Amino acid sequence: MSVPVLKVSSSSGLSQASIDKCLSIESKFAKAFGAKPDFISRSPGRVNLIGEHIDYCDFSVLPMAIDVDMLCAVKVVKSSGKISLSNDDSRFGNRDIELPKDGSFVAIDPSVSDWSNYFKCGLHVAHSYLKQVAPDRFEKAPLTGLEVFCQGNVPTGGGLSSSAAFICATALAVVRANMGAGYSMSQQDLTKITVVAEHYLGVNNGGMDQAASVCGKDDHALYVEFKPELKATAFKFPKLKSHEIKFVIANTLVVANKYETAPTNYNLRVVEVTIAANVLAAKYGVSLKNPHKISGDEDTAKGNLRDFMNAYFAKYQNATAPWDGGIDTGIEYLTAMLKLVEETLGSKPEGFTVHEAATALNISDEEFAREYLSIFPVRFDTLKLYQRAKHVYSEALRVLRALRLMTSSTQFSSDDEFFEQFGALMNESQESCDKLYNCSCPETDQICTIALANGAFGSRLTGAGFGGSTVSLVHGSDVEKVKKALIDKFYKVKYPNITKEQLDEAIIVSKPTAGSCLYEL
Numbered sequence: 001m002s003v004p005v006l007k008v009s010s011s012s013g014l015s016q017a018s019i020d021k022c023l024s025i026e027s028k029f030a031k032a033f034g035a036k037p038d039f040i041s042r043s044p045g046r047v048n049l050i051g052e053h054i055d056y057c058d059f060s061v062l063p064m065a066i067d068v069d070m071l072c073a074v075k076v077v078k079s080s081g082k083i084s085l086s087n088d089d090s091r092f093g094n095r096d097i098e099l100p101k102d103g104s105f106v107a108i109d110p111s112v113s114d115w116s117n118y119f120k121c122g123l124h125v126a127h128s129y130l131k132q133v134a135p136d137r138f139e140k141a142p143l144t145g146l147e148v149f150c151q152g153n154v155p156t157g158g159g160l161s162s163s164a165a166f167i168c169a170t171a172l173a174v175v176r177a178n179m180g181a182g183y184s185m186s187q188q189d190l191t192k193i194t195v196v197a198e199h200y201l202g203v204n205n206g207g208m209d210q211a212a213s214v215c216g217k218d219d220h221a222l223y224v225e226f227k228p229e230l231k232a233t234a235f236k237f238p239k240l241k242s243h244e245i246k247f248v249i250a251n252t253l254v255v256a257n258k259y260e261t262a263p264t265n266y267n268l269r270v271v272e273v274t275i276a277a278n279v280l281a282a283k284y285g286v287s288l289k290n291p292h293k294i295s296g297d298e299d300t301a302k303g304n305l306r307d308f309m310n311a312y313f314a315k316y317q318n319a320t321a322p323w324d325g326g327i328d329t330g331i332e333y334l335t336a337m338l339k340l341v342e343e344t345l346g347s348k349p350e351g352f353t354v355h356e357a358a359t360a361l362n363i364s365d366e367e368f369a370r371e372y373l374s375i376f377p378v379r380f381d382t383l384k385l386y387q388r389a390k391h392v393y394s395e396a397l398r399v400l401r402a403l404r405l406m407t408s409s410t411q412f413s414s415d416d417e418f419f420e421q422f423g424a425l426m427n428e429s430q431e432s433c434d435k436l437y438n439c440s441c442p443e444t445d446q447i448c449t450i451a452l453a454n455g456a457f458g459s460r461l462t463g464a465g466f467g468g469s470t471v472s473l474v475h476g477s478d479v480e481k482v483k484k485a486l487i488d489k490f491y492k493v494k495y496p497n498i499t500k501e502q503l504d505e506a507i508i509v510s511k512p513t514a515g516s517c518l519y520e521l
């Protein structure tokens with residue numbers, strides 16, 4: 001499916017709110033650059049309902065796009081030789097990016113923390129896409145110059161993917177500006193190219209955020225699969241007899257700086273589960289060679305826990321094909337993996353030293369350091385292979401159970417059967433993120449406890465964790481009650497000077513929204 005291109009007019013079926021937003025950014029653009037933009041690109045934030053820290057193991061996740069987003073209003077200034085950036089948020093000052101005349105890439109310096117780095121990441125992946133689809137035009141010649149006005153309301157560092165929203169909007173804008181108005185880009189291509197964008201800033205992320213931001217659909221959540229290829233299937237929440245299904249998103253306001261903490265947090269988790277997969281593979285004598293990666297990032301492709309699961313079933317259970325994503329087989333395979341993790345790694349809850357992990361892999365400590373610890377640098381005392389692998393397989397299992405609840409055609413005998421079962425999965429996910437993956441934080445735990453005590457059926461961190469946001473499942477009629485409890489018992493206690501505006505931004509109750517699009521003016 002193509003990224004939608006929408007004409008900004010009421011006759012095109014666009015909501016008045018979207019039209020107003022476009023007209024408002026158009027006039028801000030005019031103030032900044034003294035002209036009218038040619039088009040606007042948009043990409044939303046997302047919340048992940050369940051399936052945390054498993055996308056980089058190629059296990060499916062259940063996110064939805066939400067109605068906070070990033071907009072880029074763009075004017076093509078063909079031969080200016082630069083991209084001039086302006087931002088609605090005064091904390092982010094104007095920037096000029098010079099475009100190399102020989103058509104080479106703009107350099108990105110991840111050691112300098114600057115908002116334009118995200119733009120540069122989107123620019124880079126769009127540029128490399130352009131070189132692929134139109135090499136004659138983009139191999140040696142520079143990209144077109146641009147004026148860009150950015151405006152977003154996805155909280156930064158809040159676990160709702162402000163980074164993916166910005167990068168997807170940027171990449172889309174650069175492709176549209178260089179290929180012209182008629183060019184149609186597929187959602188799959190936009191997702192695929194943006195998945196690797198943050199790797200240029202040193203974060204070895206999976207593909208959930210970009211898939212959710214690009215492929216979001218009004219009133220639908222998404223089941224995102226990464227194998228055999230990237231696929232986002234939209235589904236509606238089940239219609240219950242008397243209660244609407246609502247998710248309350250509450251930000252801890254603890255900002256998770258992913259880049260600074262990557263060596264001990266996010267990237268270390270990716271490394272630990274990669275090592276766990278390879279230790280299991282060595283133990284059971286199976287090969288993870290030639291793993292299928294959506295990113296095409298072959299340098300870092302060492303096989304993952306899904307590859308191990310498939311290799312194990314091929315060798316020991318005569319499976320003739322890799323797991324195809326089916327719910328029943330998935331539950332069977334993952335349950336077997338959990339047993340095996342217990343038997344194989346369960347005796348070492350204290351974790352593995354470098355030497356112990358290298359020995360388990362039959363390689364030298366030096367080779368181990370080179371192969372696993374150097375591409376993205378990491379720091380640790382011991383590698384918690386048992387806990388991390390157990391989290392991944394159990395979380396992947398919970399996603400399948402959650403999907404079955406969301407999509408099962410059998411009616412629930414009572415509404416609360418749905419709420420209780422889905423809520424329990426969310427609570428188990430939180431427990432696993434906290435105790436096995438160590439990616440929760442005290443503020444997240446407090447919000448979850450308050451939400452659960454005030455009517456929520458399930459409550460958990462969403463996104464990478466280590467701060468950021470929470471998501472809680474509630475009856476539609478209980479939204480206000482849960483919000484009030486969070487305000488009185490968490491926000492006003494923890495942040496006594498919090499303003500009304502800050503509170504309005506901290507708690508979001510959004511219906512699922514549409515993904516990336518272009519607005520033509």
Ligand code: NG1
Pocket residue numbers: 048051052053054055056158159160161162163164198203205206207208209258462463464465
């Ligand atoms: P956040 O930090 O919430 O944007 C990150 C990763 C995802 C996924 C989740 C955890 C990036 C861009 N995204 O999301 O790929 O692994 O953590 O489920 O780093």
Ligand code: MG
Pocket residue numbers: 161162163164
């Ligand atoms: Mg992010």
